Amino acid sequence: MRQINGQPVTTTNSQTRERILEAAEAVFGDNGYHDAIVDAIGRRTSLSKGGLYFHFPSKERLFFAVLDRLADRLVSKAEEAAAGDGPALDRAEQALRAVLTALSRKRRLARLLMVQGYSMGNQFERKRAEIFDRFAAVIEGRLREAVLNGEMVEADPALTARIWLGAVNELVIHWLHAGGPSPAQRADEVAVVLMGGVRAPMPVPMPAELAR
Template sequence: MSLRLPRRASNGRKDATRLALLEAALNVFGEKGYHGAAVDDIVDRAGRSKGAAYFHFPSKAAIFRALVRELANQLVNSIQRKMDDVDSPAERLDAALLGLIEVFVRHRALARIVLIEVAGAGRAFSADLIFVRRQFADLIERELDRAVEIGAIPPCDTHLIATAWFGALNEVAVHWLHDPDAGSLHASYPSLRQLLLQSVGFSPAEVDRVPLHA
């Protein structure tokens, strides 16, 4: 099934063409990987002309870079909305973890692009890889800072911990993407949330009071 990006207010045909190209790229890169995909594949999937593609994006790399940043922004926005439905620091951090897992489970191609393809595309995309990592880590860091400020957890290096959180989630998700026998990504949620929430100072009893959604 083809994936689609969220719709926004449009400025007309140019925006529609750009969105169609990015949606096609999402599916083509998800299926073939960065190195296996060609601009012609994206153009054919989008039903647009090659000239229209090059008007918006001068190269395959430019399409990929725009897509990665769009996906990272959409991913963080989706997680933020889930966090905004709850109040306590433990629940908000739990919602961030579960929100990321749910998006990856629903959209495996998206997960493959932001976790595997951008890392394997080459040094030219190092800044994009850092951008993806920081988008999620910065979201977690802000929540940890808030938890420290209100006394929910002890003072800690929130920047380092947020980076470590992303690293743990990245390793689990990449293993799930690579190994067909890895089982459901949802199955990792209870253990991950216990590990990550307790790592910042929430007691086992506090973690147990957060509803287990998976």
């Protein structure tokens, strides 16, 4: 085992990987892919460049690993929120709110997922698509149920899910840049606009009945 001033350092392989991912998340989050310098991640990890490259084959792969890790967490949150057995449309709304909340909680995380990747150029697009697709799938599943249950007007669940995602994306980016109340704080208003477009109208009492 190697030592640092006498103290034995007994990191296992996976613990070090985790440390690197943590540091990389910070550095990529602050600077974006392109402007993030590998040595900076090394500094935060007390690891040399060689050490880093022992665990990850390239800057690109490291970045993707960071993104996947974040996406996993967020998607889990969305899925949890979308679980249960209430009306499907309500669960879709809960998933939406969960994402809004999670992204509002940590600016850096949001920046990473929504913005910072683009600086790596065209290769990032596929990754972004992959991640967004995962979120879309969660929402879309509930909406599909909702359509079947007649809770929702006849709108394409896939399209609707995209629209929701886009809204979240833009709101978060705008908030990151302009400040103001976080998207989570405005979740109720957002829900009105987004849900209003799809929720099946309340069954109106028949005129005949009223006329009685």
